Amino acid sequence: MTTPESALVIGGGFSGTSAALELAKRGVRVDLVEISAEWGSYGAGISIGGPTLRALRTLGVLDRYLAEGAAFDGTDVLTAEGRPLAALPTPRVAGDDVPGNGAIMRPTLQRILSEAAVAAGVRAHLGSTATDLIDDGDGVTAVLTDGSRDRYDVVVAADGLYSRTRRTLFPDIPGPRYSGQGVWRAVLPLDPAIDHTTLWVGDDLKVGLNPVSDREMYLFVNENIPVHRRVPDDELLPRLGALLERFTDPRVRSARDHLSGTSLISFRPLEGLLVSTPWHAGRVVLIGDAVHATTPHLASGAGIGIEDAIVLAEELSSGGEVEDALAAFERRRWDRCAMVVRNSGRLGEIEITGGDRHEHADLMDASFTALLQPI
Template sequence: MQNGNALIIGGGIAGLASAIALQKAGIQCDVIEIGETPVGASISISGRACEALDELGVYENCFQAGRPFTAEMSAPPMHDATGKVIGEGPSRPTWQNAKAPIGLYRPSLARILRDEAIKQGASIYDGITVRQFENHSEGVNATLSNSTFKKYDFAIGADGIHSRTRERLFPQAPSPHYAGQMSIRWMIPSDPIQGEGWFIGGELGRLGFFHMPQENLVYVPIVLNVPEQKLSQEQAYDLVAQLLDTYTAPAVVNLKKYLKKDSIFICRPFKSILLPQPWFIEHTLLIGDAAHATTAHMGMGAGMALEDAVVLGQCISKADDIQEAFNLFMQRRFERVRTVVETSLALSQHEQHGGDKKEYQSLMGNAYKEISQPY
């Protein structure tokens, strides 16, 4: 396809990256986003997803804005509840010809992608969503919440795990399901705190902490094995305090000194969905979490969204029409993301039920090997 226009519903990682890739392919993009500014937490990009950042033209900016994973950061020490080192933490393999993995502040990634999308010519509209949507064999008609009506050659649903676009296209599709664990992300304004790494063996769950030098923040990812619930900040504080009390490791005891009543916690249930293929009907395609949300156990959720965007741009450039492009996209993406979604769920179950550590590492290693292949 050459030229044309597209509506991208969702201005998160998948949507902004798609806007960049499609603009580069000659498609004029309108991006609409109803949500607010991304909440701050750390995000990791590794493996082939770094190549996707490079193809989008933003890898160097992300590298400068983040923290490169050194060999030590790639597999930080894993400790038991007493602080004894019991091995290396979850590792990110070095893949042949892949660029160096990085960790960066999520709002920084959003800003970099947004700036590049605008630079490439995309139009971005904040506080806007779809009011009426007609997906048909010739294209897409959309009436937006600001009463704007416009015709598009195709639309991309990049509106996240609770996608309204998915509901419109596939009303019978399964809903995202709870994996059995809650994620709490705690950001501490601080210089590095001694003892960073992963700590397991607490009665409620596990945690880690790592310094982010650009923002001078310590990032504390926490995973709790608890029933699904909507946590207030006060409830999150109580749960984090209870978790820290189950550890006698000196580093965790020291970490508790930073826990305050006004600490800010980002609380999310680990939910997952893998939409059966195809992810499109007529001229509308779902990508990113709208089609394949995953738990964080492989650290590949954002990476798969970035890969989606780059592959979509390639397919649009190669195909004669949108149906050919979407079919080619599905051929290249489905099995790859299924590996990530299904393996991540299996790893979550291992953590909850005390599965064999060697089997856990084998599951993760096999999945990483599979997705080490070029996208």
């Protein structure tokens, strides 16, 4: 068989939109269904490492990323008072002309990807999803929420951590596991003193600041919280401000002083999921958070999902049978994705238990080194 002629992508996040884009670039007729009425993402920043910048270059959107996001070299790790602990290198794996690290607003990255997908010919159906997938071995008939149906050579399910498709295909797989940490996020005016990723490590908190454009920066705080819980909206601002009071570095104090009701403050419990292969059943395959959702300790969750999209499109274009291509995709992705999920989880465990900081530093270094390898 040649490259599939048609594909349905379920889920319009970073992984799904990237899969739709890369398949469309290869001549596949792609429909994308996104259950939300808007093709967007919540208003927070996202850290982007060199391997993800490399993936964005493959997708053909790196220039737009560099124009609208931020790219820089290096990561500094400091104590709560601002004393240096480590300076982490960020090799330029996306090219000598591209810095090795970066960050961008999530809605901005989503817009860049979705506009590129539409320009490549992807047909997006917002406020819709698949309610039934009927795989007869030669193709998949998808029934959508509006009752319409169409037939596809392959279906790519990128419907996230709580994937309905995963529950349907593999009902015995356990759901996501709470990590014992939560992450606070906020967006602030850019401090000229923050021109690259800077992390501060306290006894039970980790604070980070990243530029996300030439005007704004992204604040995140990892907090150890034994019980999975939500924070009411009216408590977000005062509670985040109180957490930052423990850090005396002037840059963190300035960030705290600039927090306001317009800072897009959010809090999310951190959950993880790693599904053993196979990730496909017949002609339906799961990618991204649907099978390997990670905590953000390696800033690689979105990146490995975007990489999934690229590798999947490569294998489906290899000229073999669809199910053989899906199995080859899984073989190429398993070790890398499992490493990110497991090592991110271990980093969180070390932070929660107050474990060995040398192990933490060594594991981060080994993980980032592994991620530099080609996909």
